[in-house]
Structures are given as structure tokens and as C-alpha cells.
Amino acid sequence: MTTTPPPEGPPGTDTAPPALRSDQWYRGPGVRSFSHNARTRQLGYLPDEHQGKPVIAVLNTWSDINPCHSHLRERAQAVKRGVWQAGGFPLEFPVATLSETFQKPTPMLYRNLLAMETEELLRSYPVDGAVLMGGCDKSTPALLMGAASAGLPALFVPAGPMLPGHWRGEVLGSGTDMWKYWDDRRAGLIGDTELSELEAGLARSPGHCMTMGTASTLTAAAEALGMTLPGASSVPAVDSGHERMAAASGIRAVGLVREGLTPRHILTRAAFEDAVTTVLALGGSTNAVIHLIAMAGRAGVTLTLDDFDRAARTVPVLANIRPGGGPYLMEDFYFAGGLPGLLSRITDLLHLDRPTVAHTSLREQLHGALVHDDDVIRTRSEPLAAEGGIAVLRGNLCPDGAVIKHIAADPALLRHTGPAVVFDDYRQLTRTIDDPALGITPDHVLVLRGSGPRGGPGMPEYGMLPLPDYLLKKGVRDMVRISDARMSGTSYGTCVLHVAPESHVGGPLALVRTGDPITLDVAARTLTLDIPDAERDRRRAAWTPPPERHERGYGALYQREITQADTGCDFGFLSRPGSVPDPYPG
Numbered sequence: 398m399t400t401t402p403p404p405e406g407p408p409g410t411d412t413a414p415p416a417l418r419s420d421q422w423y424r425g426p427g428v429r430s431f432s433h434n435a436r437t438r439q440l441g442y443l444p445d446e447h448q449g450k451p452v453i454a455v456l457n458t459w460s461d462i463n464p465c466h467s468h469l470r471e472r473a474q475a476v477k478r479g480v481w482q483a484g485g486f487p488l489e490f491p492v493a494t495l496s497e498t499f500q501k502p503t504p505m506l507y508r509n510l511l512a513m514e515t516e517e518l519l520r521s522y523p524v525d526g527a528v529l530m531g532g533c534d535k536s537t538p539a540l541l542m543g544a545a546s547a548g549l550p551a552l553f554v555p556a557g558p559m560l561p562g563h564w565r566g567e568v569l570g571s572g573t574d575m576w577k578y579w580d581d582r583r584a585g586l587i588g589d590t591e592l593s594e595l596e597a598g599l600a601r602s603p604g605h606c607m608t609m610g611t612a613s614t615l616t617a618a619a620e621a622l623g624m625t626l627p628g629a630s631s632v633p634a635v636d637s638g639h640e641r642m643a644a645a646s647g648i649r650a651v652g653l654v655r656e657g658l659t660p661r662h663i664l665t666r667a668a669f670e671d672a673v674t675t676v677l678a679l680g681g682s683t684n685a686v687i688h689l690i691a692m693a694g695r696a697g698v699t700l701t702l703d704d705f706d707r708a709a710r711t712v713p714v715l716a717n718i719r720p721g722g723g724p725y726l727m728e729d730f731y732f733a734g735g736l737p738g739l740l741s742r743i744t745d746l747l748h749l750d751r752p753t754v755a756h757t758s759l760r761e762q763l764h765g766a767l768v769h770d771d772d773v774i775r776t777r778s779e780p781l782a783a784e785g786g787i788a789v790l791r792g793n794l795c796p797d798g799a800v801i802k803h804i805a806a807d808p809a810l811l812r813h814t815g816p817a818v819v820f821d822d823y824r825q826l827t828r829t830i831d832d833p834a835l836g837i838t839p840d841h842v843l844v845l846r847g848s849g850p851r852g853g854p855g856m857p858e859y860g861m862l863p864l865p866d867y868l869l870k871k872g873v874r875d876m877v878r879i880s881d882a883r884m885s886g887t888s889y890g891t892c893v894l895h896v897a898p899e900s901h902v903g904g905p906l907a908l909v910r911t912g913d914p915i916t917l918d919v920a921a922r923t924l925t926l927d928i929p930d931a932e933r934d935r936r937r938a939a940w941t942p943p944p945e946r947h948e949r950g951y952g953a954l955y956q957r958e959i960t961q962a963d964t965g966c967d968f969g970f971l972s973r974p975g976s977v978p979d980p981y982p983g
Contacts, residue, residue: 417654418549419452421982422523429983433523447486451654453647454524455480455487456515456540458531460494465533465612466556468603468634472643476528476554479647485654487528487647490518495535497612497885505883506855506955508535508542508688509968512695515543521980525549526654528646532556532604534611534886537619538688545660545695546971550653552754553624554646555616557634558727559604564595570608571600572887573720576861584869604634607727609718610886614681615688620736621675622692623663623753627762631735633728653754664696667748671759673705674746677712677785678739680721682886683800683894686787687856691965694972702789702798702963706922709785712746714804715739715775720889721786721804725773733773737766742777790893792924793933794879794905794915797897797963803919805889807875811919813891814927815842815877819911822847823859823882831866839868842877842915846906847943849881849899850959850966854946860884860894877917879924881906881962893917893924895962901943902961908936 422433437447455476459469473489480487493511495504519527527547529540532555544551562569578595581587605612616630626646632639653659669689676685686705693700716739718725725733740747741763749760756762768774775781786804803811818841820826826845829835837843843862850856859882864873878892881899898904905926909915914927926933947953958968965972 417449417451418525419523420449423448425983427983451485451525451651452523453480453485453487453650453654454519454522454527455489456492456518456527456529457489458492458494458533458536458540460496462499463494463496463533464498464600464603465496465605466494466531466536466603469530469556472554472640473530475640475643476530476647479644480528480651483648483651485647485651488524492518495533495539497534502853503855503857504535505857505966506853508539508966509955509971510951511536511539512542512546513971515540516546519544519547519549520977523982526650527551528650529553530556532612532616534605534615534684537612537615538692541619541624541660541692542695542967545664545692548659548661550650550657550659551624552626552646552650552653553619554643555619555625555630555632557604557632557636557639558607558613559600559634560602561607561726561728562599562601564598568724568726569595569599570719570726570887571606572610572885573608573889575599576888580864580869580874583866602635606887608720608887609679609681609716609727610720611682611684612886613727614676614679614685614886617679617681617736618672618676618685618689621672621740622668623751623759624660626755627753628735628737631727631731633731649755658752658754661696662752663754664692664698665751666698667751669693669696669698669700670704670708671747671751673700673708674712674743675736675740677705677709677787678714678743679716680714680718680781680786680804683787683802684883684886686800687883687895687962687966690963691967691972694965694967697974702800705787706789709787709789712743712785713777713780714782714784714786715742715777715780717773717775717781720887721781721802729770729773733770734766734768737763738768739774741766742768742774788919788922790919790922790924794909794924794926795896796905797961799893799896799924801891801893801919802884806891810875810877810891810917812917813842813877814914814916815840817842817844817909817911817913817915819844819846819909823857826862830863833867835865837865837868839873839876842879842917844906844909844915845878845880845882846900846909849896849901850961851945851956852881852899852901852943854952854955856881856883856962856966858883858885858888860892861888861890862892879906879915891917897961897963899961903937903940903942905933907940908933
């Protein structure tokens with residue numbers, strides 16, 4: 398991977414390289430400077446190894462419990478190698494690991510905590526720039542949100558997708574095939590032996606999900622924003638090219654410091670519009686809607702649900718990747734040309750004159766990009782779908798919006814009216830969904846509430862509500878499902894998500910009762926509760942808010958400050974504008 402020679406300063410300027418921020422710690426006249434240098438000697442470093450050199454913080458989300466990032470300990474060494482080669486001084490910082498697989502109730506509860514940690518580490522230590530290492534769903538937006546708020550030169554190193562899964566001659570996609578075969582298990586189509594084999598075949602290497610789930614969607618969005626080296630988001634985690642990309646990122650981080658190129662130069666309104674376009678062309682995860690809105694807010698850019706819906710009507714889906722398309726996975730996408738290849742086919746929809754961390758313009762970055770397989774990355778004349786795979790819904794059930802990944806839904810259900818079956822929380826749902834006494838038919842609309850940003854808490858990925866096992870045994874594989882929760886990007890089905898306002902704060906979802914007719918009309922972009930206004934008003938007058946789940950600790954802070962899904966689920970005190978002074982290092 399190569400980059401162009403670094404310019405002398407930010408795009409369009411002729412400024413000299415800025416003074417090093419770290420010099421305030423190391424070159425001052427007082428006792429603190431003496432102390433800082435003495436403690437650096439304590440770490441074993443010679444003066445010539447760090448004095449006068451850009452200090453690059455390597456923020457690493459590696460941990461023993463995060464399989465998506467289990468290789469990042471080694472990749473951090475490659476990043477540091479690149480920093481050294483470019484004349485910088487790397488310092489590795491362990492930061493919170495947000496493991497989608499293991500962290501409960503959801504790592505979304507802790508996205509803002511990692512964003513806070515990122516911002517405050519960069520602000521409080523003697524660093525001049527940063528390399529951000531992540532990839533599992535919430536780590537990408539968290540690191541970029543924190544870096545945007547901190548304002549120091551930074552770029553992102555994606556963890557990369559894992560290798561494709563395999564089982565009995567079949568290529569498997571993590572997550573997507575997990576849901577499929579678990580339903581087959583509940584339907585009695587496979588047994589314990591097959592399930593044990595699948596456990597060993599679904600996820601074969603380090604790296605995040607190799608479908609176009611949330612992880613792949615958001616690392617692609619980071620690349621589209623211009624915060625990674627070109628092509629970085631699709632390099633498989635265990636490919637030797639991934640280590641080379643990490644080393645090149647370390648080299649480039651030093652250049653960013655010397656040029657004074659910060660995230661605010663990169664994360665412009667045009668960049669976020671291009672990221673939205675990219676997500677839609679990929680048939681990407683609905684989670685990207687929440688995260689991009691939050692990331693934009695940190696960069697001082699207002700991004701709304703309407704921006705997604707407007708773009709979705711004109712952006713074709715070109716990535717033939719599970720779960721929205723198929724049958725391909727991220728390694729196929731990488732060899733087909735990766736994100737540069739896909740973007741080369743929609744240049745008329747992009748802002749080509751904006752800068753990236755690697756080039757003075759996106760136009761320059763995409764020069765020479767090619768697609769090597771027209772079935773993996775479709776042409777404009779043969780798209781997977783003529784419109785983007787995500788639709789934004791409005792109506793009296795979601796006055797502030799809801800989303801649906803209709804490209805991954807049963808087309809027959811995209812215009813549907815049916816009676817609601819209401820569950821007040823996910824535990825009740827899983828405990829009772831298979832009870833034949835509920836009388837659930839394929840025409841019913843499953844409704845889950847109490848799973849939003851505050852009610853979840855943290856808006857867990859409960860949105861792909863399980864179907865009753867007696868329907869699965871009859872071959873039913875999809876129903877209309879509505880919730881204020883999120884859904885894994887590896888999931889599929891006719892699932893309406895992110896209903897805002899959520900039920901926990903008195904949104905209309907709190908007023909639905911079993912038997913109420915609900916109409917979903919994706920073409921019209923509407924979701925309605927079909928009961929008289931007077932009845933809805935009567936129920937609202939009788940509604941009382943549920944108790945908060947956390948009486949103290951981080952959870953209490955989260956409950957107090959979290960915003961709703963349509964505004965990105967950031968903390969109010971973090972997303973609002975305002976200055977933060979640099980610490981006095983003397």
C-alpha cells in the first residue's frame with residue numbers, strides 16, 4: 398500500500414509544520430519537564446529516541462476476550478515499526494475493548510465510554526497524534542468520535558474481516574449463518590452433532606465478521622470518510638497485507654502530525670454525505686445510521702435520518718455480499734477491488750475534491766481503482782437493487798423515525814397489515830414466544846418494547862425477534878417485527894428498528910396492545926398504528942414511566958445523558974458544542 402508524498406500543510410495551505418504539542422511536556426524550563434524526562438528514562442528510552450519527535454499514541458482495543466481484535470497486539474507492533482521508520486516516537490495505550498460477542502447487555506452501552514476514554518487520553522498525555530486500532534462494531538465509531546473531539550491528527554487501522562467459515566462443503570458467514578442454522582436447530586432440521594461442527598466452522602480466524610455486518614459497514618464508512626489508508630477496510634485480518642497496512646498507517650500518522658492535518662480537515666459535511674452513500678451502496682448495516690449521526694455530531698456536522706432516506710432513493714446497491722445480497726463475503730470483496738473499486742463505480746455520487754488522510758483529494762485516491770469481479774461488485778447497469786438497502790420510516794408509531802433494511806427482508810412483507818403481539822421486554826419474549834397459546838400466525842406483527850437506548854439499557858441487538866418454533870417447523874422464516882432495539886448487521890428479515898422515541902420515554906410504541914392492527918408500507922415509508930386518535934390519547938393519559946434500571950455508577954450517567962436513536966445515542970454533554978482547554982503541563 399502506498400501513499401502520495403505528504404504536503405507541507407493542510408490542503409490549500411503553505412504553513413510550516415506546527416510545533417510539537419509534546420514539547421510542552423518535555424522542553425519546558427520547570428521542574429515538571431525535568432520530571433517528565435526522568436520518568437521517560439525510567440521507561441528505558443534515550444533522549445534521542447523521543448525528544449523533538451512526534452509522539453504517536455497507538456490506541457489498541459486488543460484483549461483476550463475479543464476475538465475480533467485478538468491479532469491487534471501483533472499489529473500494534475507493525476504500527477509502531479512504521480512510526481519509528483518515519484521518525485516518530487510511538488506509545489501504545491490499552492483502551493476499552495468492546496466485544497460484540499461477549500459484552501452484556503450490549504457494547505452499545507459502552508460506546509460513549511470508549512469515546513470518552515479516547516478523547517481524554519489524547520488530551521491528557523504528551524502526544525501529538527494517534528493511530529486508532531479497532532473494528533468490532535462499536536469500537537470504530539467510539540474511537541473516531543473521541544479522536545474528532547480531541548482534535549489531534551489521527552487515522553484509523555481497521556481490524557479486518559476474519560476468514561470465511563466452512564462446514565460440510567458450504568461457505569459460511571459468521572452471524573448470518575449462525576441465525577440461519579439456529580432456526581434450523583429450533584425447527585428440528587439439524588441436531589447437536591451438526592451444531593457442534595458449526596461451532597468450529599463459523600469463525601476460523603481473528604478478525605471481525607466477514608459479512609457486510611456492522612463491523613464491515615463501519616470500517617468501510619471510516620475509509621469512505623477518509624480516515625484510513627485506501628483499501629484498508631477490507632484487508633483480511635490474517636493476510637500479510639494487513640500487517641503492511643498497519644505499518645504504512647504508522648508512517649502516515651507521523652506525516653499527519655508534521656502537516657497539522659486533523660480530523661476536522663477530513664470529517665466535513667461532504668465526507669459524511671459520501672459515507673452515507675457508501676453504506677447504502679454496500680447494502681450495509683442499519684447500525685451505521687446511528688453511528689454516523691453520532692460521529693458527524695462530534696465533527697460539528699448535522700446529519701439526520703432524512704439524509705439517509707434521500708440518498709437511499711438514488712444510490713444503487715452494488716456489493717453482492719451477505720446478508721443483504723449474497724453469496725459473497727468480505728474476502729471476495731477484497732479481491733474484487735475492495736472499497737476503492739466500489740467507489741470507482743459511483744464517483745458521480747461522491748464529493749471528489751475533499752481531502753483524506755492519505756491524499757489531497759478523494760479523486761486522487763481513487764485514481765486507477767479497478768473492479769476485478771463484476772458479480773461481487775456489480776456494475777451500475779446491473780445493480781443488486783436500484784435503491785439503497787435502508788429505508789427510513791415515519792408515522793404515528795415512529796414520529797421521530799425508524800429504519801428497516803428492506804434489502805434483507807421478504808419482499809412480500811414490505812407492504813403488510815397485521816395484528817400486533819406485544820412483548821414488554823426481551824426476557825418475556827424469549828420465555829413465551831414458543832407458547833402455542835399466544836396463537837401467533839405468519840400474519841401477526843411481533844412488537845418488542847423496552848429495548849431502546851434507555852430502556853434496554855443501551856439499545857441491545859434484540860431487533861431480529863425470534864419466530865415461534867412451531868412456525869419455523871412449518872417453514873416460516875420471516876414475519877414483520879417492530880422494536881425500539883437495534884439488530885446485528887449480520888441479521889436479516891423484515892425487522893423495523895430504532896423506533897423513536899423509544900417506549901421507555903413514552904414513545905407511541907409504549908401504547909400498543911396485543912391485537913392492535915399495524916401497517917408497514919416501505920414504499921410509502923410509513924409505519925402506523927391503526928387505532929382511533931381518541932383511544933391513543935386515552936392510553937397516553939394512563940401511561941406511567943417505568944423505573945430506571947441503574948441507581949448509581951456509569952449506568953446512571955448513561956440514563957441521564959443518552960439521546961435517542963434518531964440523534965445518534967450520544968451523551969448530551971459530549972455532543973454539544975463548546976471548547977475544552979488543553980491541560981497545563983508545567
